[in-house]
Amino acid sequence: MIFTALHKNLSIKKLLLALIQITTVIGTCFSSISYGAPIKSDVIIVTGDHGTLTKRIVESLQNVMPKSEIFVDQEKMTSPYKKGVYIAVGPAALKILLKKNIDSPTFVIFTSSLAYHSILETTQKSHNITAIYAEPSLANQLQLVAMLYQKSVKVAALISDKTNYIIPTLHQAANKNKIILHLEKLTEEDDLNRKLNHIADIPVLLAFPDSLAYRAENIPNILMTSYRHNQAVIGFTKDLVHAGALASVYSDIPDIIAHLREVLSDYETTGHLPAPQFPKYFNLAINDAVARSLNLVIDKRVRNFYKKPYTSE
Amino acid sequence: MKFLYWKKWGIKARLILITIFPIAIMFLSMITYSYWARHAEVGEELNDRGQLIALTIASSSEYAIASANFDYLARTIHHLFDTDPSVNAVVLLDAQKHPLLNLKNPKSDAEEIHSFEAPVQKEWAMANTLDQLNEPHLASRNEDSRSSQLRQVIGYIHITLSSSLLLNKYQHRLLWEASLITIALLLSAIFGIFFTLSLTRPLAQTISAIRCIKQGNYDIQFAKIADGELGGLQKAIADMSTSLKAFKNKLEEKVAARTNALERAKDEAIQSNEEKRRLIQKINAVSEAERKTIAIEIHDHLNASLIAARLEAQAICDLTNKNLSQNICEVIKKKAQTIISLSNELYASGRKIVRRLRPEVIDMLGLEGAVNEVVDHFSSTSNKSQFSLHIIGNLSMLDSELSMTAYRLIQEALLNVVKHAQATQTKIRLKLFDKKTLFIYIADNGQGFDYQANALGIGLIGMRERVHSLSGEIRIRTQKSKGTKIIMALPL
Numbered sequence: 001m002i003f004t005a006l007h008k009n010l011s012i013k014k015l016l017l018a019l020i021q022i023t024t025v026i027g028t029c030f031s032s033i034s035y036g037a038p039i040k041s042d043v044i045i046v047t048g049d050h051g052t053l054t055k056r057i058v059e060s061l062q063n064v065m066p067k068s069e070i071f072v073d074q075e076k077m078t079s080p081y082k083k084g085v086y087i088a089v090g091p092a093a094l095k096i097l098l099k100k101n102i103d104s105p106t107f108v109i110f111t112s113s114l115a116y117h118s119i120l121e122t123t124q125k126s127h128n129i130t131a132i133y134a135e136p137s138l139a140n141q142l143q144l145v146a147m148l149y150q151k152s153v154k155v156a157a158l159i160s161d162k163t164n165y166i167i168p169t170l171h172q173a174a175n176k177n178k179i180i181l182h183l184e185k186l187t188e189e190d191d192l193n194r195k196l197n198h199i200a201d202i203p204v205l206l207a208f209p210d211s212l213a214y215r216a217e218n219i220p221n222i223l224m225t226s227y228r229h230n231q232a233v234i235g236f237t238k239d240l241v242h243a244g245a246l247a248s249v250y251s252d253i254p255d256i257i258a259h260l261r262e263v264l265s266d267y268e269t270t271g272h273l274p275a276p277q278f279p280k281y282f283n284l285a286i287n288d289a290v291a292r293s294l295n296l297v298i299d300k301r302v303r304n305f306y307k308k309p310y311t312s313e
Numbered sequence: 314m315k316f317l318y319w320k321k322w323g324i325k326a327r328l329i330l331i332t333i334f335p336i337a338i339m340f341l342s343m344i345t346y347s348y349w350a351r352h353a354e355v356g357e358e359l360n361d362r363g364q365l366i367a368l369t370i371a372s373s374s375e376y377a378i379a380s381a382n383f384d385y386l387a388r389t390i391h392h393l394f395d396t397d398p399s400v401n402a403v404v405l406l407d408a409q410k411h412p413l414l415n416l417k418n419p420k421s422d423a424e425e426i427h428s429f430e431a432p433v434q435k436e437w438a439m440a441n442t443l444d445q446l447n448e449p450h451l452a453s454r455n456e457d458s459r460s461s462q463l464r465q466v467i468g469y470i471h472i473t474l475s476s477s478l479l480l481n482k483y484q485h486r487l488l489w490e491a492s493l494i495t496i497a498l499l500l501s502a503i504f505g506i507f508f509t510l511s512l513t514r515p516l517a518q519t520i521s522a523i524r525c526i527k528q529g530n531y532d533i534q535f536a537k538i539a540d541g542e543l544g545g546l547q548k549a550i551a552d553m554s555t556s557l558k559a560f561k562n563k564l565e566e567k568v569a570a571r572t573n574a575l576e577r578a579k580d581e582a583i584q585s586n587e588e589k590r591r592l593i594q595k596i597n598a599v600s601e602a603e604r605k606t607i608a609i610e611i612h613d614h615l616n617a618s619l620i621a622a623r624l625e626a627q628a629i630c631d632l633t634n635k636n637l638s639q640n641i642c643e644v645i646k647k648k649a650q651t652i653i654s655l656s657n658e659l660y661a662s663g664r665k666i667v668r669r670l671r672p673e674v675i676d677m678l679g680l681e682g683a684v685n686e687v688v689d690h691f692s693s694t695s696n697k698s699q700f701s702l703h704i705i706g707n708l709s710m711l712d713s714e715l716s717m718t719a720y721r722l723i724q725e726a727l728l729n730v731v732k733h734a735q736a737t738q739t740k741i742r743l744k745l746f747d748k749k750t751l752f753i754y755i756a757d758n759g760q761g762f763d764y765q766a767n768a769l770g771i772g773l774i775g776m777r778e779r780v781h782s783l784s785g786e787i788r789i790r791t792q793k794s795k796g797t798k799i800i801m802a803l804p805l
Contacts, residue, residue, distance in 0.1 A: 051448050090449030110449035119446075134443055134450035193380040211444040217465075219440050224376045228385070237452045239440035250452035283453070 039264050042084030043068035044104075048092020057089050057110060060253050064261055085264060091115040098123045105273050107263065109256055110134050112209040114162055116276060130276050132259050135209050135236045136249040137278030138166060139173035144249055144284070145204055145234055146177040147302045154180040155234075156202040158195065160187065160212040170206075186213055196222060200229035207235035207245065219243060232294050241285040246294065248285050249305070255281035258309035281307050325513040332505025340498045347490050351483040355476060359399075363429035363474050366393070366400060371431040371470040374405055378433055378468045383414045394418040401426055401473040405433075408467055425476040433468035515539035515547065522550050531558030594782040601717055604670035611667050619660045626652035680708045680716040681743075684723055688741060691727045698736050698757075700727070706745025715803060718779050719743075719753060725772055726755045726799055734759025734797060753801040761791045776801075 043065045047054045058070055069082065086106040088094040094108050098119065108116055108131035116131045145155055157170060167183065174181040184199050186192070192213065199205065205226055207214055214222070214236075223244035226233050232246040241248050251259075259280045267273055284306045291298050322330075370390065377386040383405070390403045394416070401421040405414035443450040515535075522533045533554040538544045630649035633642040675683035681704055692700045711719070723741065730739050736759030744752045773789070776799075780787040783803050791797040 047449075049448055053449055053451060057449060091446040092448070095446075110451060112443040112450045115443070115446060115450065134452055136452060193382075197380075209443040209450075211442070214442045215444060216440060216442060217435065219442065220435075221376060221379050225380070237441045237443065240442070243440045248452075252453035253451065 039065055039085075039261065039268065041264070041268055042082065043087060043264075044082055044084050045070045045087045045089060046093045046097055047071070047089045048094075048096055049090070054089055057253055057257075060257050061087065061089075064257055085267070087260070091119060094119050103128060105129070105267065107131070107260060108276075109260055113166065113276070113278075114209045114211070117165060118162065128273060130263075130273050132256055132263065133276065133278050134251075134256075135278070136251065136282055137173075138169050138206070138208065139176065140249045140278070140282060141206060141208075141234055141236070142170075142173040142177045142179050144247060144302070144305060145179060145206070147305060148232075148247065148296060148298070149203070152178050152180065153204060154182060154202045155204040155206050156182045156184055156199040157206045157208070158186045158199075158210065158213040159183045160185075160210050162212065163208070163210045166208065186210075188212065192218060193221065193225065196225045197229075200225070200231060203231060205231055205233045207233055207240065209236060227290075227293070230294060232290070232296070238283075238285045241287050244287065244290060246287055246290045246296070247302075249282040250285060251279035251282045255279055255283070255309070281309050324516060325509060328509040328512060329506055332509060333502050336498050336501045336505075340494050343494055344491055347487055351487050355479050355483050359427055359474055359476050359479055360429075362399070363427060363472060364431070366397075366474075367429040367431035367470050367472050370403060370472065371433045371468075374433045374468060374470055375435055377405070378407065378413065379435065387414065387416060390414075390416050394420065399474050399476070399478045401475045404471040406469040406471060408469075410469060413468065421475050422477055423475065425480070426473050427476060428471065428473050430469055430471045432466045433470060434464040435467045512543070515543045519543065519547055519550060522547070522554070526550070526554050526557060529561075531555070531561065590778065590782045593778045597718070597721075597779065597782070598714070608667040608670040611663050611670070616660055616663045616667075619656045619663065623653050623656035623660070626650075626656065675716060675720055676713075680711055680719055683716070683720045684741070684743065687720070687724055687727065691731055695731050698730065698734075698739055700739045700741065702741045702743075704743045706743070706748075706751075708743065708745060708751075710745075710748070711751065711805070715751070715783065715805065718783055719751060719803060722753060722776055722779055722801060723755065725776055729772055730755075730757050730759065730797075733762065736760075736796065749805050751803045751805065753803070754798070756796065756798040758796045761793045761795050761797055763793065764789060764791050 045058060045061055045065075045068050047058060047070070062068060062070070068087075069084075081100065081102050081104070083104060086097055086102060086104050088097050088106055088108045089110055091111045094106075094111060094116070097106055106129040108129065111119075111131060111133065112135050113131075113133040116133065120129070142155065145153060155174065159167065170181060170183070173179075182199065182202055184195055186195055205222075207222075219240065220243075223233060225231075227244065233240070233244070234246060235248045236250075237248065238250050256279055262280070263274055263277075284303065286298055286303070288298065319327075319330075370386075370393075373389060374386055377383050386405065393400055393403070398418065398420045400418050401423065402415070402417045404412055404416075407413055441451065443452065515537075518535055522535065525531075525533060531554045533551050535547050535551065538547050626649045630646055630653070633646040633649065674686045678686075684704070685702060688700050688702045691698075708716070727739070727741070730736055734757045736757035739757040740755070742752075742754040744754075746752055777787055780801055780803065785801060785803040787802075788800045789797065790800075
């Protein structure tokens with residue numbers, strides 16, 4: 001088509017279209033290269049709902065693992081269960097697999113760390129299962145904070161009983177990025193506003209999935225309070241940044257799937273199931289209006305803070 | 314109520330009305346509409362403003378209620394009071410409508426208060442917080458997994474607005490509008506009147522010119538010819554007046570010429586008529602004189618000769634009585650008697666001729682006697698008709714010419730009655746009126762005649778000429794089968 005356009009001297013529009021196609025082909029090639037070697041094991045994808053998001057995820061998984069088998073609802077999954085690698089898409093699929101008591105290695109994706117831990121606690125099952133969490137890495141988030149403020153800055157975080165498990169990770173990431181961490185304990189009896197007022201003088205509030213603090217009904221209040229106190233909120237989804245948080249890294253479907261493929265490939269190579277981890281690949285979302293209101297200048301270095309499967313580290 | 318008869322209005326009045334009436338209607342309509350619209354606007358604006366302010370404050374009150382921190386909200390409301398004095402008070406209520414914050418605007422008056430209320434709703438953010446367990450968690454924005462926006466009423470905002478400020482503002486505007494429209498109306502009226510006068514003045518001049526033309530004054534000159542159609546009309550009228558004047562002059566010349574000719578003809582006719590009358594009169598006089606002369610001559614000479622002859626014949630007859638032969642005497646006696654008889658007949662005939670030529674009785678007894686005599690004559694000679702005569706007044710004072718003329722008229726009329734009327738009754742009346750006029754009335758019950766067909770008859774012509782020769786009047790009334798009446802008036 002390009003040669004035809006060149007030969008026949010067609011319009012710029014068609015030339016641009018051709019260039020886009022070339023770029024896509026090259027990108028796909030690189031993607032396939034970065035995604036690694038094909039998965040040899042039998043892959044069984046389990047979902048817990050019929051939603052559009054689930055379908056998109058499954059389609060993306062099938063593109064990468066065409067030979068995988070898909071179970072949309074648990075009724076079709078009958079004992080004896082097939083041997084292979086199980087992929088649970090979402091918390092509902094995780095519950096199904098745990099209920100079925102399938103012993104095969106299970107990779108849980110598109111599930112927050114809190115949901116993952118909460119569901120596992122109910123079943124007391126912990127081995128032969130791992131996860132790639134849905135929320136961004138706390139280390140990346142704190143690195144982002146360090147890049148934004150370009151100095152040692154104090155960061156507050158609301159911790160409940162359900163999210164105690166991340167405290168070590170937080171400290172580690174804070175030390176790495178020279179961030180002063182302030183952990184504010186939150187219980188069900190506490191008044192969220194009072195807690196927010198208590199940490200109002202801390203420049204940054206690090207948010208991560210915790211239903212006790214961060215629920216849809218509380219978000220406006222948290223954002224309004226932080227705005228009034230000139231406090232930046234970092235995390236943890238693109239929606240939150242759009243709603244008024246300053247910035248966050250986040251992973252979309254190709255990022256998670258690319259990471260999953262690597263993990264699966266490593267598992268096939270080593271036979272060793274990796275520990276649950278945060279997503280490796282991520283994008284950056286910034287709310288420039290909030291940045292302006294906080295008098296923060298977002299430089300190029302911050303805007304280029306992302307990691308894709310085909311980019312070098 | 315005279316002004317209602319607009320069809321009787323002049324052009325000026327109509328033009329002024331045409332100019333002012335629509336503007337006046339528009340003025341009244343606009344003022345009325347503006348007044349009504351302003352009032353409606355006040356209500357609508359107040360309502361809209363009230364709703365807007367209530368909703369705006371309600372949307373800002375969520376955090377205040379949630380955090381129980383009303384300072385920020387109070388500052389916002391005070392700023393609102395400063396900027397909008399129409400806001401009278403703002404009350405923040407909780408979900409059970411217990412007051413949490415009550416602020417009043419010190420600058421607002423408490424007149425015409427209107428209340429508005431809006432709920433304070435807690436809105437759940439449409440943000441993915443990765444806490445749903447029935448769907449996959451995705452940190453990037455997901456249109457599909459957005460939770461529906463839920464709202465919960467956590468309080469109420471109750472505000473009161475005063476409409477007096479708004480009303481004053483709109484009334485002020487209305488006043489300005491009315492003033493501007495009034496000025497526009499006056500200017501339009503002035504323009505209308507000015508242009509009306511610019512039309513009616515040349516029109517009045519034109520009408521005046523036409524009136525002058527109507528009155529016969531063709532010297533039309535317009536001080537200034539107007540532009541446009543009126544100017545064309547004025548030019549046309551000026552040209553028309555010039556043409557009319559020339560035509561009139563020509564016509565007058567012709568008329569004058571014809572009048573002169575007619576005058577001359579009339580004079581000639583009058584003169585001719587006068588001459589004719591004099592001629593007729595002369596002829597009549599001459600005729601009468603001639604008749605008289607002839608009658609005298611006949612009487613004096615002919616009759617005298619006849620008398621002499623008779624006397625001689627008588628003498629001869631007497632002589633026969635003396636001693637002549639009997640035969641000769643007889644012959645002489647017969648001859649003499651014959652001569653006597655012939656003489657007597659001749660004498661009688663002579664007397665008739667004399668009478669016919671000129672009645673002696675008119676000279677001896679006057680008109681009254683002559684008329685009696687002629688009436689007796691016709692009565693005796695006509696068996697079918699009866700004649701009655703009635704005379705009032707002393708006719709002896711009439712002169713001979715008048716008497717003779719009256720006699721001849723009566724004679725001619727009675728002759729016609731006898732010849733043509735076939736009447737059985739004939740009345741003759743003579744009356745001397747005021748010693749100035751002699752009225753003669755002759756009426757019969759005969760067959761009448763067609764006056765138009767017989768107007769040129771010699772007898773009637775003669776009667777008319779006799780009457781006119783004395784400057785009298787004659788009237789003849791006649792119809793077929795209805796008799797004839799002749800009335801004559803002869804001035805003394």
